[in-house]
Amino acid sequence: xxxxxxxxxxxxxxxxxxxxxxxxxxxxxxxxxxxxxxxxxxxxxxxxxxxxxxxxxxxxxxxxxxxxxxxxxxxxxxxxxxxxxxxxxxxxxxxxxxxxxxxxxxxxxxxxxxxxxxxxxxxxxxxxxxxxxxxxxxxxxxxxxxxxxxxxxxxxxxxxxxxxxxxxxxxxxxxxxxxxxxxxxxxxxxxxxxxx
Amino acid sequence: xxxxxxxxxxxxxxxxxxxxxxxxxxxxxxxxxxxxxxxxxxxxxxxxxxxxxxxxxxxxxxxxxxxxxxxxxxxxxxxxxxxxxxxxxxxxxxxxxxxxxxxxxxxxxxxxxxxxxxxxxxxxxxxxxxxxxxxxxxxxxxxxxxxxxxxxxxxxxxxxxxxxxxxxxxxxxxxxxxxxxxxxxxxxxxxxxxxx
DNA sequence: GTCTATAAGATGATAGAC
DNA sequence: GTCTATCATCTTATAGAC
Numbered sequence: 253x254x255x256x257x258x259x260x261x262x263x264x265x266x267x268x269x270x271x272x273x274x275x276x277x278x279x280x281x282x283x284x285x286x287x288x289x290x291x292x293x294x295x296x297x298x299x300x301x302x303x304x305x306x307x308x309x310x311x312x313x314x315x316x317x318x319x320x321x322x323x324x325x326x327x328x329x330x331x332x333x334x335x336x337x338x339x340x341x342x343x344x345x346x347x348x349x350x351x352x353x354x355x356x357x358x359x360x361x362x363x364x365x366x367x368x369x370x371x372x373x374x375x376x377x378x379x380x381x382x383x384x385x386x387x388x389x390x391x392x393x394x395x396x397x398x399x400x401x402x403x404x405x406x407x408x409x410x411x412x413x414x415x416x417x418x419x420x421x422x423x424x425x426x427x428x429x430x431x432x433x434x435x436x437x438x439x440x441x442x443x444x445x446x447x448x
Numbered sequence: 449x450x451x452x453x454x455x456x457x458x459x460x461x462x463x464x465x466x467x468x469x470x471x472x473x474x475x476x477x478x479x480x481x482x483x484x485x486x487x488x489x490x491x492x493x494x495x496x497x498x499x500x501x502x503x504x505x506x507x508x509x510x511x512x513x514x515x516x517x518x519x520x521x522x523x524x525x526x527x528x529x530x531x532x533x534x535x536x537x538x539x540x541x542x543x544x545x546x547x548x549x550x551x552x553x554x555x556x557x558x559x560x561x562x563x564x565x566x567x568x569x570x571x572x573x574x575x576x577x578x579x580x581x582x583x584x585x586x587x588x589x590x591x592x593x594x595x596x597x598x599x600x601x602x603x604x605x606x607x608x609x610x611x612x613x614x615x616x617x618x619x620x621x622x623x624x625x626x627x628x629x630x631x632x633x634x635x636x637x638x639x640x641x642x643x644x
Numbered sequence: 645g646t647c648t649a650t651a652a653g654a655t656g657a658t659a660g661a662c
Numbered sequence: 663g664t665c666t667a668t669c670a671t672c673t674t675a676t677a678g679a680c
Contacts, residue, residue: 284654285657365478
């Protein structure tokens with residue numbers, strides 16, 4: 253009802269959005285405050301007003317990303333799908349990021365730059381991987397209880413491989429700007445979980 | 449027998465060695481000619497004498513890397529090991545790169561920076577992944593013929609997942625500077641290939 | 645081959661006006 | 663909040679002396 257409430261995202265939101273896309277496409281070392289400012293239509297000094305340092309901006313974006321991801325995961329959980337369908341949805345997030353977002357997984361991108369990252373950002377990235385592994389292991393475990401997932405599998409070990417394979421396939425796909433590699437790997441992963 | 453033949457590597461070799469390490473730890477966007485020059489003990493202008501542009505240096509390094517990797521693969525092939533043992537050796541290269549080299553897989557690192565890479569470098573990276581997938585698929589196929597690898601597996605599909613999982617696990621491990629993640633993923637991968 | 649010097653531009657960040 | 667102006671530094675790269 254207020255006059256400027258609907259579509260008007262604040263400058264901060266615009267900065268976060270552009271910053272996130274640049275982080276996911278060019279990486280931490282690959283973008284500058286000027287790049288962000290140019291796209292938002294302001295000056296780099298104004299970006300510094302909202303985020304004093306590059307580390308501040310990257311930390312906020314990475315923290316948001318982790319929260320957004322957790323929300324998507326929650327939505328998947330609420331739908332009470334078959335475990336394998338849930339895992340497919342999870343892989344679908346990565347697929348969609350490449351196909352429609354034309355970008356990398358933020359944390360997959362940042363992890364490779366670990367040496368250049370401000371420590372708090374590196375820790376957020378670390379936590380992201382840990383969280384996803386825990387969720388994946390839980391889904392696998394539950395699937396085994398329902399006899400819908402191969403019971404010879406070790407949930408935690410497979411979860412680690414599942415996440416690693418998605419991140420790796422994403423990077424390989426990213427390099428050729430073609431997501432078929434990721435698709436093939438996803439298919440393989442899901443197939444291995446089937447009850448024989 | 450010559451006076452300065454033994455340990456004396458040429459400046460070019462030193463540049464290539466330092467450049468490679470920097471590429472594998474900081475990435476293409478994360479190092480400069482000055483970084484290389486400082487470590488070699490010369491000036492950046494001298495690096496430009498040997499490699500006119502950054503793209504030239506990166507291309508030479510990436511091409512060498514691909515060749516070196518092919519040589520290691522050849523050595524593995526010549527030893528006539530069990531297929532699963534060969535795959536373990538392959539994974540061991542990645543493990544060793546992290547543990548003893550304290551660096552990422554060069555191509556895993558570069559692939560994430562695809563958007564910033566000179567095109568010839570991006571193509572070398574692409575070819576690296578293609579070559580490894582072909583070799584892995586071949587080993588799996590041969591293992592199936594010998595009845596030493598689970599015959600229900602699709603060699604190419606599993607090879608893609610195998611490589612992706614190693615690259616992804618490496619990046620996740622790299623971010624925490626602890627290779628146990630990569631170890632766990634390697635164990636899982638090899639376990640899945642066992643004849644049941 | 646290596647150096648000094650330098651260009652021409654980018655970068656992260658700050659001071660101070662509006 | 664956003665701007666101009668500016669800083670100190672870094673970056674890729676070249677010209678020309680030694």
